[in-house]
Amino acid sequence: MDLEQSCKTFHETKRLPIQNFWKTLFEKGDRQDILSDARYSEYFAWKPKSSNCPELQSLLEQLIDSVPDNWRTRARRIFAGRTLDFLPNGKAWRDGQVGVIEINYGVTSAAMIYSVLYCKYFEMIRTIGLDIDFTDDDSDTLKMILDEVGDSGFSPILKADSERNSWRSHRAVYAGHELLRELPASRSMDSYHESVRAIEEFILAHELAHHLLGHTADPYPRARQNSNHLDKMLQKYQVSLPEEQEMNDDQLQELSADALALFIMTGALTDELEAPRIYRASAGAIIGLTALAHIDDSWVSIPGAPGETHPDFISRFSLASHLIKAVSSDIPVGDEGGHPFGFLSQLSGFVSIILNHWLAEHIDGRSPVNVLSLTNWLFERSLELQRELEHLGLYRT
Structure with a gap:
């Protein structure tokens, strides 16, 4: 070339x-x-x-x-x-x-919108974790406070949900409402721009992976060697792709490109793993994939169905989560208690709000996530996370 x-x-x-x-x-x-x-x-x-x-x-x-x-x-x-x-x-x-x-x-436009949504979600859970007194005996007051705090994180997501039909009909993603473009006062522009760039980097890395793995129309002589190297990386970290009978060739290629993109971004491909790179890759992949699924309504699909070129969100999220956890399993807990496992839990909470809202619209008897159920899940997950990190011996001594 x-x-x-x-x-x-x-x-x-x-x-x-x-x-x-x-x-x-x-x-x-x-x-x-x-x-x-x-x-x-x-x-x-x-x-x-x-x-x-x-x-x-x-x-x-x-x-x-x-x-x-x-x-x-x-x-x-x-x-x-x-x-x-x-x-x-x-x-x-x-x-x-x-x-x-x-x-x-449109990738940049979507990255900007969903980075704003994540920033507002993060400020919501941060407020819940640091500023709300759950020992207060006045349950009505506590619920009122939770609902008010929850509105700051849920309303922007619901606004994006209501804008999706307009985006698709106009074939353009744009932040038409202030809830989709205004950052919380406590959030820095630097952290917001880092999120946008992480999403763009994941999309770019995914497309680069298609080239390196020979997924384009013209053959690439090194493609087989590169694919074999990816297989060895997957085996090393005990990450599995679906079986061939579960998905068609196009869908398997998309998952392979996701995997290689994450190995590149985290530094795992060249044995240069670093916590900051794992955090960045996690944000780019999970927020990026969530944005694409939400905009395109591609949460679920029929595995292996003719004409389906991409796997559904659940398959891609599952692979990304598994791979991120696998490459993070030797990363020690940070000085302030942070770890990629914890960040992945935060991202999963963000995903659950958007995904469960869609499920509630399509499945009878399914209720969307609310601030109370999210808070309960986050507290339970934090306890599970602490036990998991202790079991792996990742706390510094």
Whole structure:
């Protein structure tokens, strides 16, 4: 493959000028106020190399540094292009000397919205854990306080749920309501942007994995060796993919790409595991997969059914959770008591609110999660988590 040709072909195919994507986006929106601002002139003058987006190029370079040396020649010839499509999709394709990863602008838009939802959910459970006195004998007052705190985390999720039909009908994901774009006052913009970038990184890593595993139309000579290496990694961490009879080839390829993406992001692929990288990979994968399932209504599907190109959310969430726990099993508890297992529990609570709301709409007798049931689950899970970490000997002595 040839990087320069890949860059040229991507821009020709998408009918985009070879320049900074954000300059193109603001030109399309006729935002002369931003384009003429001298503060951004150097940024807009940036020239594409391995991506038409500075942020994607930086992420792609990080990912390439996280694969084995003999995989990097291939990876460095792939162009990652951001498109003007407002649906949250990514795509990997190859044609002769051209290798491309497409990341729609809709991925960023969805990442921004669902990162806001997670930030508000996190502040809700943080308030429940630190600021509410559960020893208060006045149960009515306690319930009132819980409902008020719960509203801050649940209402934005319900608003996103009500917006989904509009997103799908307009083929564009956008934060039309303030609940979907305003951060809690206590949440920093840095942590929010890290969440958005983690989601984008997971999508990018997933599409890169398709290239490295030879899932694109044109054959890749090293694909079998790379796939064998992935199989060894799965065996090492005792993570299993579904059997071939349980899913079709396309669905199995998607799960393989998820697994390789997580091994790359966490550093496990090159034996460079670090807690911060596991946290980042966890956020990117779980929030990202949840956003895609919620927007597309892809919570469940018929395994192996003809025409189904992607596994359902439950299968992807199960694989991601299992793999994250497996690579975290030797990570010691942090100085402040944090551990990837605990973060995964927090993320699971976020997922449960969204998923159970969908289940309640589709299954008779099923009730959505409320703040009281979520609080009970989080308390029970925290006790289970402490016992689990003690059993694994992960507390520092």
